[in-house]
Amino acid sequence: MANGVYLGSQYAMIALGLTLIFALMNVLNFAHGQMYVIGGFVTYTFYGQWGVPFVLALFMSCITLAIVGALIERYLFAPVIKGSAREESTMLLAAGIAFLLDALILLIFGEKQRGVPKIVDGVFNWDFRLIMPYDRILICILAILSIVAFIALMQYSKTGRALRALAQDRTAAQLMGVNVDRYSMIGFALGAMLAGLVGGLLVTITGINLGMGGPTSIKAFMMVMIGGAGVISGAIWGGFILGFMEAFGLAYLSQYGDITYLLIFVSLMIFLAIRPQGLMGKPWG
């Protein structure tokens, strides 16, 4: 149970960034996982290597990724979307960026698995019914707080309103005087920043290595699909559902051995075939 919450909250954060970018620009960002990895490495470098306080390192991750995201949107995605006959072409661009980031990560940060010292030591043990290390609890709380902050931002700030308008209908938003280009960039940066934030948070627990990018992207896609593409509540639901599914599914299905994951994926396919728009999504994305 506790594990589900913990896993779910981190998954939800990854999915949030992806769905935000998707909703705004209709781009499936294949490079999302790589951004997450960069976030992890930046935090690692600041906190693990240079001894900068953790919160500051986390902040640096966010800033770095926001800048990277903004630049990518401004100079790559925006012109390609404008010039392309079919908007799916951006998938190629996204994949190219994923390759590029992978190469950069390898050159800059190296090939090894990295981890940082624990922020808090000790394990919370409630009568052996609930075992949870303190650092996980802390990260979990931080993750949930960030999600709440993100939702608040989207709901109540001017930027958030503009972004939501943009996601609903680009043309209408433009007609209403929203600076579409500017807010697309902000939205992309925000999505990338979320990836960086999760990367920074999780490096304290799972560590980070350059191979985590691709699989993370794919996992994030699945969460977004479960919840419904382009819908923020959907991403949160999707994240938590996948988190719980992994936490519980593994415990119950482990008796089937090697085919555990096969079962999970097959049921996911069946679910998507029955309810293609996900839990919260509008049909046909």
Place this chain on the structure above:
Amino acid sequence: MLNFSKTQIMGVVAFLAIFFVGVPVLIAATGRWDFYFTLTSVALLAIASAGVWLTFYIGRINIGQGAFALVGAYVSAILVVKTGWSFWLSLPAAGLFAALVAVLIGLPILRLRGVYFAMITLVLTQVATLTALALPITNGAKGITSIPLPGAISIFSMPLVPDFSTLENARMAFYFTAIILMIITYAALYRLVNSRLGHLCRSMQQNEELASSIGVNITYIRILIFAISSFFGGIGGAMFGSISQSVYPATFVVKDSVDFMLNCFLGGLGYVFGPMLGTLALYFGWDLLFEFGKYQMLIYATLLIIIIRFLPNGLLSIRLGKGGVK
């Protein structure tokens, strides 16, 4: 076949000449024998990519071709190794089996569109790999190894195709086989696109409801196209298993599925020969950058980004102008 213009015929002849005469001569001249294999892979991957392109043609993003390639590779390997079929018989069997699987899976999932279809096919690749790991007939994690090379074919004791294992240069034999398969595939694809079915597909790409309302049986066409697409995937995969003489669950994975799709994007979705060129550029490009050592990936990715930044509609759009045929 019918009413081809002169330039078209010239184009086809030139194209055939390049592949059957030009390439071997060039390779012999430069001594780069390793390009045979690279070009063989390009041809095979181009066949699978052609299938993906076809699903694009009905407006679906297919990231599941790796699954069908894997199915094809396994079917052929199992038939050859366990039941002693000739490879040449197992090749169409692999394609047909992949098509059959596509029909069964396509029935429920082809209702989906856009990213939803993309995602479910992505999951499909994952499922195929995991199934291969779990089933006893695929030999699980150990894979199927030591697959014999393709044998001889003879019709009425006339040798048509020699036994590959007796050949001095099996690389060249595989190259020609792959090229011939690729040409057949693309000829079929070209024919299909310019047939009535092709027109129907285009109408579906634009608007399915509308197509349906004017009496197009969209369910039937969708399944048919998806099956043909997977048939190509199965053929490409089977041929590949035969070259490497081994099949593993990881022979085709999610990355391959994504690559197939990227090939189509890079070549240009609006052009029948787009996937062929895309495959050539993506796969061959990597090999050409071999000299750069550890910067290979960096340069490769940068070039890719530059191309898509300036040619968002694919490489072929350079010739035909922007936003041409859709």
Place this chain on the structure above:
Amino acid sequence: MQRRLLMKAVLTAATLTAFGSTAALAENPVLKIGFVGVTSGPAAAWGISNQRSMEARAAWINETGGYTIGSTTYNIEIVSFDDQKDPKRAIAGMEKMAQEGIHYVVGPNVDDGAAAVRPVAEANDIMYFPYAFPKELYSAPASNAVLGMIANYQSGPAIYKHLMENEGVKTVAFIAANESDPLSQRDGGVAAAKELGLEVVSDSVTYQVDTTDFTPVLTPILRTRPDLLVLSGVSPANAPQLIRSARELGFEGLISTETAQDAGVLAEGAGDLANGFISVGGASTPELASPMMNEFVERYTSMFGEYNDESNTKVYALEYILETIKATPEAIENVAAFQASMDSFEAPNPYMNGDEKLRYVGMSSFGQKRQIAVPLVVNVYQDGAFETMFIARVD
């Protein structure tokens, strides 16, 4: 216009690269040794430690005047090809090696790649040294593959036996990633454990390599309370997380693996929780490492900034290739001569103190000598470094 220009530039660059010459000028003739393996993407760590140890060693040889074979002194050049862990690319890489006229190649790093390159290697007279375990690769009729490390079905039994005798281990549980290599290794490990009379309490739990939280994966296994938890074929990235999760769940038994690990990675990823973790390594512990090993580590570190303990086992393949060719100079072009000499080849092991020998082994596992004899050094992690637990030999 801009577009045309760009395309032209790209094409020109591509053509130049393709047909341009790669001659690296040196006074000595150059002996090229190949490497085909994965140096980018998720599994990059495996191939990079290989490639770097080869490059470090080659640079060292060249700096000290080259390597003398017969009457000629050669400079060693390492030609590496990144196969991206894709068997299709691995074949292309092997073709490339044939193209360069290379007869000795280290790699590939995984089962499917190693199996896929076999036809090419045998057709082109290439001896290759994979880091993959399938027995078919090394048993007749296969002739050109030489196992570059100790297989898990060889190290596993040695470790289990030692633990049974010295730690009183009675029950064992296995966990493996849901991929070909680890699953094969797990099956091998389970068979070995059963043969030794250990009780296997759990052998069906698997995880996806991209798992970020191992708690749910480990919970069912730990409920069976094994004395020993074996992480079959675990990648260096997953090992610290698995150890950490197991310990945090209150597991108090032993944890071991049959693959090589890096102490730095364990220290960062699991900290003190990794104390007591058993893995296989080369001659890295102070009492075993010869001065040459220490110098190798030093050179590697100054060349690439940071050492990787996995390289301890990976430095050997190149050394074997060179030493064998030195012993049989005609093998430089003639692979048959190389194969013939493998049965009797013997040379001192320069990386280890004592009178260890370099020689080819594998009779009992493969029926022919198609494995390099790397000392089976079983390590225990303790406070940021490895300590030698025991040393065994493979025959």
